[in-house]
Amino acid sequence: xxxxxxxxxxxxxxxxxxxxxxxxxxxxxxxxxxxxxxxxxxxxxxxxxxxxxxxxxxxxxxxxxxxxxxxxxxxxxxxxxxxxxxxxxxxxxxxxxxxxxxxxxxxxxxxxxxxxxxxxxxxxxxxxxxxxxxxxxxxxxxxxxxxxxxxxxxxxxxxxxxxxxxxxxxxxxxxxxxxxxxxxxxxxxxxxxxxxxxxxxxxxxxxxxxxxxxxxxxxxxxxxxxxxxxxxxxxxxxxxxxxxxxxxxxxxxxxxxxxxxxxxxxxxxxxxxxxxxxxxxxxxxxxxxxxxxxxxxxxxxxxxxxxxxxxxxxxxxxxxxxxxxxxxxxxxxxxxxxxxxxxxxxxxxxxxxxxxxxxxxxxxxxxxxxxxxxxxxxxxxxxxxxxxxxxxxxxxxxxxxxxxxxxxxxxxxxxxxxxxxxxxxxxxxxxxxxxxxxxxxxxxxxxxxxxxxxxxxxxxxxxxxxxxxxxxxxxxxxxxxxxxxxxxxxxxxxxxxxxxxxxxxxxxxxxxxxxxxxxxxxxxxxxxxxxxxxxxxxxxxxxxxxxxxxxxxxxxxxxxxxxxxxxxxxxxxxxxxxxxxxxxxxxxxxxxxxxxxxxxxxxxxxxxxxxxxxxxxxxxxxxxxxxxxxxxxxxxxxxxxxxxxxxxxxxxxxxxxxxxxxxxxxxxxxxxxxxxxxxxxxxxxxxxxxxxxxxxxxxxxxxxxxxxxxxxxxxxxxxxxxxxxxxxxxxxxxxxxxxxxxxxxxxxxxxxxxxxxxxxxxxxxxxxxxxxxxxxxxxxxxxxxxxxxxxxxxxxxxxxxxxxxxxxxxxxxxxxxxxxxxxxxxxxxxxxxxxxxxxxxxxxxxx
Numbered sequence: 076x077x078x079x080x081x082x083x084x085x086x087x088x089x090x091x092x093x094x095x096x097x098x099x100x101x102x103x104x105x106x107x108x109x110x111x112x113x114x115x116x117x118x119x120x121x122x123x124x125x126x127x128x129x130x131x132x133x134x135x136x137x138x139x140x141x142x143x144x145x146x147x148x149x150x151x152x153x154x155x156x157x158x159x160x161x162x163x164x165x166x167x168x169x170x171x172x173x174x175x176x177x178x179x180x181x182x183x184x185x186x187x188x189x190x191x192x193x194x195x196x197x198x199x200x201x202x203x204x205x206x207x208x209x210x211x212x213x214x215x216x217x218x219x220x221x222x223x224x225x226x227x228x229x230x231x232x233x234x235x236x237x238x239x240x241x242x243x244x245x246x247x248x249x250x251x252x253x254x255x256x257x258x259x260x261x262x263x264x265x266x267x268x269x270x271x272x273x274x275x276x277x278x279x280x281x282x283x284x285x286x287x288x289x290x291x292x293x294x295x296x297x298x299x300x301x302x303x304x305x306x307x308x309x310x311x312x313x314x315x316x317x318x319x320x321x322x323x324x325x326x327x328x329x330x331x332x333x334x335x336x337x338x339x340x341x342x343x344x345x346x347x348x349x350x351x352x353x354x355x356x357x358x359x360x361x362x363x364x365x366x367x368x369x370x371x372x373x374x375x376x377x378x379x380x381x382x383x384x385x386x387x388x389x390x391x392x393x394x395x396x397x398x399x400x401x402x403x404x405x406x407x408x409x410x411x412x413x414x415x416x417x418x419x420x421x422x423x424x425x426x427x428x429x430x431x432x433x434x435x436x437x438x439x440x441x442x443x444x445x446x447x448x449x450x451x452x453x454x455x456x457x458x459x460x461x462x463x464x465x466x467x468x469x470x471x472x473x474x475x476x477x478x479x480x481x482x483x484x485x486x487x488x489x490x491x492x493x494x495x496x497x498x499x500x501x502x503x504x505x506x507x508x509x510x511x512x513x514x515x516x517x518x519x520x521x522x523x524x525x526x527x528x529x530x531x532x533x534x535x536x537x538x539x540x541x542x543x544x545x546x547x548x549x550x551x552x553x554x555x556x557x558x559x560x561x562x563x564x565x566x567x568x569x570x571x572x573x574x575x576x577x578x579x580x581x582x583x584x585x586x587x588x589x590x591x592x593x594x595x596x597x598x599x600x601x602x603x604x605x606x607x608x609x610x611x612x613x614x615x616x617x618x619x620x621x622x623x624x625x626x627x628x629x630x631x632x633x634x635x636x637x638x639x640x641x642x643x644x645x646x647x648x649x650x651x652x653x654x655x656x657x658x659x660x661x662x663x664x665x666x667x668x669x670x671x672x673x674x675x676x677x678x679x680x681x682x683x684x685x686x687x688x689x690x691x692x693x694x695x696x697x698x699x700x701x702x703x704x705x706x707x708x709x710x711x712x713x714x715x716x717x718x719x720x721x722x723x724x725x726x727x728x729x730x731x732x733x734x735x736x737x738x739x740x741x742x743x744x745x746x747x748x749x750x751x752x753x754x755x756x757x758x759x760x761x762x763x764x765x766x767x768x769x770x771x772x773x774x775x776x777x778x779x780x781x782x783x784x785x786x787x788x789x790x791x792x793x794x795x796x797x798x799x800x801x802x803x804x805x806x807x808x809x810x811x812x813x814x815x816x817x818x819x820x821x822x823x824x825x826x827x828x829x830x831x832x833x834x835x836x837x838x839x840x841x842x843x844x845x846x847x848x849x850x851x852x853x854x855x856x857x858x859x860x861x862x863x864x865x866x867x868x869x870x871x872x873x874x875x876x877x878x879x880x881x882x883x884x885x886x887x888x889x890x891x892x893x894x895x896x897x898x899x900x901x902x903x904x905x906x907x908x909x910x911x912x913x914x915x916x917x918x919x920x921x922x
Contacts, residue, residue: 077113077254078272079344082363086273088282095255101279106569107266108258113344115250118194119220122158123250124149125231125242126186126213128178129168134205142205143173147213149186150241162189162201162210167241172209177227183237185214185229185244194220221248221343234333249340262556264466268365271553278534278570287363293478297496300324301436302379305499309384309403311445312696316406317382317418319441319470319500323477324373325490328353330432332488347459353428353435356483358459365553366439366468366476367460369408369416371426373436378411382418382440389414393421399454406446408438419447419464420456435484439477441470441500452641467555474498505549508560512545515564521575523567531570532563595755595816599719600678602754603747608676608721613657615679616647624795625653625809628787630767637682637713650682654720655768655809659791662722663799671802672725674739676747678812684713717816720809721747722791724802741773744788744808748777756823757815759785762847768792769807777810779818786810829893833864834902838910839885839922841877846917848884854919855886858912862897862905865889883922 080098083089089098095112103109126147135141150156150167163169169186178184188211191199197218201210216222216229231238238247245251257272265271270287277284301322307315332352334342338359339349347358357368385401391414392398401407401414408416408423416422419442428435448465451457477496484490516522529546532539536551550557557563568576589597604610619636626634634652642648651657658677665673689711694700700708723743726736745761752759757779764776766787774789788808796805842851848868855866870885877883888909890902913919 076259076267076272077256077345078269079252079254079341081249081252082269082341082345083273083276086269086285086287087276088280089276095253098255098276099257101276102255102257102272104279104572104574105275106263106573107275110256110258112253112255113346114253115220115344116245116253118192118196119245119250120192121190121243121245122160122163122188123191123214123219123244124186124188125183125238125240125244125247126169127183127240128180128213131178131180136205140174141176143176144205144207145171145173145213147171147184147186147211148240149188149211151239154241158188160188160190164210169211170207170209171211171213172204172207173213173228175213175215175227178213178230183231183240185219185231185248187212187214187218193218219248219250221250221340222349234339235335248336249344252340252344254344261466264463264555265365265469265553267463267466268361269363270365274536288472288475291475291479291482293474294496297321297323297474297498299495300493300497301373301376303497303499304379304381306381306383307406311404311443311449314443314445316384316443316446317440317500318443318503319473320380320382320497321437321439321473321477322380322497323437323439323481324493324495325435325437325481325484325488326433326493328433328435328484328488328490330428330435330488331430335487338487351428351430352488353432353484356480356487359483360476360479361459361463364472364476364479365463366472367419367463368476368480369422369438369440369460370428370480371415371422371436371438372428372432373434374432375426376410376415376436380415381409383407383409385414391415391417392424393417393456394424394427395421395456396424402450402453404446405450405453406442417450417454417456418442420450420454420461421458435490437477437480437484439473439480441468441473469553470502471552505552506558508548508550508557508563509542510546510548510560510563514545514560515567518561518564519568519576520579521568521571521577523571527571528567531567534570535566591821592813592816595819596678596717596812599751599754599812602750603676603719603721606747606750608674608747611658611661611675611677612679613654613661613677614647615651615657615682616642617649617651617656618646619649621656622649622652625655625768628764628766635684637684637688652681652683653809654679654681654718655722655807658720658722659799659801659807662724662805663801666724666801672727672729672736674721674723674727676719676721678717678719680715681718682713682715687711688713716811716813718809719751719812720807722805722807724805738804739806740804741770741775741789741806744790744806745775747808748775748786748788748810751810751812751815755815755819757818760849760853761788762849764789768795777808779814781818783814785814827893829891831892831894831896834890834897834899836888836890836902836906837885838888838906839870839883840910840913840919841881841883841922842913842917842919844873844880844882851884851913851917851919852886854913854916855888855909858909859888859890859905860908862890862892862901863888863909864891866909 099109126149129146129148132144133141134144147169148167149169156165156167187199189200199212201208213228259266274284303320303322305317330353334349334352334355338355342349342355342358345362349355353370357370361367385403385405385407389401390398406418407414408418415426442464444465444467447461451461481492485492529539532548538549540547548563622634622636636652637650639648654677662673662675687710690707694704723739726738728736730736760778761775764774764787766774769787770790770792777786778784786809790806796803852866866886866888869887873882888906890897890905
């Protein structure tokens with residue numbers, strides 16, 4: 076919200092010398108964040124004065140352009156020029172070259188004299204051009220930074236001004252004013268108005284506040300006005316979309332009259348472009364009182380107004396010129412011809428006020444927040460009106476805002492107010508909250524006095540009545556956010572001062588810390604990062620095809636996935652069932668930007684819907700659900716296990732003199748899985764596997780000793796890499812980290828390290844080619860007995876000297892005893908026992 080200081084000063088006691096920075100510093104005390112300062116004089120500097128064109132000589136040029144050689148008086152006739160500077164004529168008449176042709180002799184214009192600086196650091200000086208010494212510039216509104224019109228220079232009579240020659244044009248146009256911009260949180264919609272901010276400024280500074288609504292004199296009752304009916308037959312959550320509609324009529328309006336500079340200046344500083352006098356008046360009242368208005372050309376209306384929900388097939392051409400298909404939830408303003416506006420969002424083009432409008436019907440309505448927010452998002456139509464309605468507008472200010480607009484149309488547009496008017500609707504019940512005497516002190520940690528509590532709440536505009544155990548507080552109508560005693564406590568703390576709240580650090584209770592799973596997760600992520608991988612975060616939104624490809628190992632089987640009701644894009648309309656699609660997208664993006672050697676990993680939740688999803692009904696608001704309702708809600712939440720995935724592309728290190736980097740391969744993906752198992756103390760079973768996203772012959776299946784499959788690792792499928800424009804031979808691994816956490820022992824006990832020497836022996840076994848090496852290794856481990864300390868595969872061979880259909884697997888075996896030095900015979904016996912088990916199971920023969 077931008078707050079022009081001249082406007083704020085009308086209703087709050089802002090010191091004359093206060094700057095926008097000073098105002099923001101005060102508003103910070105009551106919980107508003109500083110955003111920016113808007114000060115025209117930061118980019119526009121004088122001298123900028125009112126001048127009168129004495130003569131115009133048109134001079135055609137060889138390039139086909141005609142320029143005007145003008146003599147412009149910039150001081151009153153008979154007076155001497157008091158300004159000095161290079162190029163300023165002491166006579167008070169400046170010779171100026173001008174290329175615009177929208178003015179005549181006698182017109183009063185804005186003249187930027189030598190020494191002035193215009194927006195964009197455009198410095199004005201006397202310079203020789205077109206055979207003349209041009210000393211100054213006759214300015215357009217865009218050159219002054221007060222508008223976008225650049226068709227011609229600014230003629231003051233056309234905006235209703237006839238100032239004395241030599242007047243400071245910057246003061247005349249309100250360019251010495253400045254605005255403070257603050258961030259308004261969604262729960263404080265009342266601060267989207269000068270009325271709300273002025274009240275908050277008074278809270279912050281302890282000065283007085285004049286409510287702008289109190290300065291409006293409106294009739295006590297309105298009757299006989301334009302016909303309006305409220306007919307919401309499908310309210311959202313049972314709340315009518317419109318519960319008040321005020322309509323006032325003004326006849327004889329001259330819509331072509333210029334907007335006075337004081338109004339256009341304030342609107343501009345508030346961030347709203349001046350369009351036409353009626354539109355500017357509606358925006359001005361909205362900014363002042365917080366009540367959005369809409370003006371209709373009453374002569375274009377057909378019959379009475381009905382506020383209702385849309386029906387199937389209805390369309391509306393809105394003020395932005397676009398035809399929009401309406402939804403059954405849309406709340407509409409309609410007349411006999413059909414829809415003429417989306418309530419609280421944007422009006423229709425058919426009843427738009429134009430330069431020929433003479434009778435204006437003013438709408439000041441109160442709409443329900445959810446209806447407006449949904450229509451705004453559905454039609455992608457953000458507006459100043461919807462921004463206020465969806466945060467809540469004061470029900471009791473509608474008739475005052477309508478009257479304020481009537482008064483301005485009469486004063487500025489020459490209209491005549493109709494005595495009749497319309498005011499239909501039912502006021503909501505005031506919100507009453509019981510505040511126990513000690514609640515705020517216990518909640519905030521300050522011993523508030525009764526006077527502080529009562530004064531703070533009454534300053535908000537609340538009605539406070541003492542009760543037996545505290546106070547009964549009736550919230551003001553403009554504070555829809557005050558519904559509980561917690562809300563009131565926060566307001567008391569805010570107005571008394573956040574700086575009064577003592578700073579104290581919470582003390583962690585003894586005997587607590589990270590849970591077992593938290594410790595495991597932290598240990599796992601730290602191990603991967605320490606091994607050289609880079610952790611990233613990808614979006615959890617993927618396409619259906621990505622879920623089908625990565626979510627299940629078998630090709631052609633669809634994967635059950637959660638479809639988003641309102642996705643950021645249709646191609647990313649599902650929640651992920653695998654981490655890899657998002658991780659590959661991150662790798663692809665980095666690869667396209669020149670980063671070729673990547674080792675990325677992510678740990679995140681995946682979403683696996685079961686048979687039950689969601690609930691048939693939504694629990695009502697304002698009441699805590701019972702245990703059965705909560706159980707049903709939890710049953711409808713999809714399973715969300717933690718998965719971990721990594722993608723490796725390119726090489727393991729950068730090239731350097733004397734060093735040839737090694738390309739990542741499937742073994743590196745397996746090493747990541749093995750590292751995870753070692754860190755968590757889980758024995759992973761690695762075997763040949765198949766997965767549609769991985770290379771058919773270079774895929775490993777990861778399983779627990781129980782047989783549960785927890786993931787896959789290996790080289791990604793060549794077709795998939797080509798489709799993703801990823802480097803060939805890229806590898807990946809993905810596994811269910813939660814399954815590993817569950818399988819891990821509560822405490823990992825370190826093995827005793829023997830001080831006796833080790834005995835090593837190698838063995839090469841010839842087995843059928845289809846036998847996985849992991850199963851042979853397991854057989855060796857089982858047959859070797861307790862003396863075996865470690866066994867590892869170090870070679871695989873198939874070819875000359877090996878029978879067709881068979882392969883040779885070479886293993887290194889390490890033996891050690893805990894209480895003695897092993898003899899060669901003991902080690903050999905253990906090795907023979909291992910070979911015997913391998914022979915029994917797979918027909919293994921020593922090579």
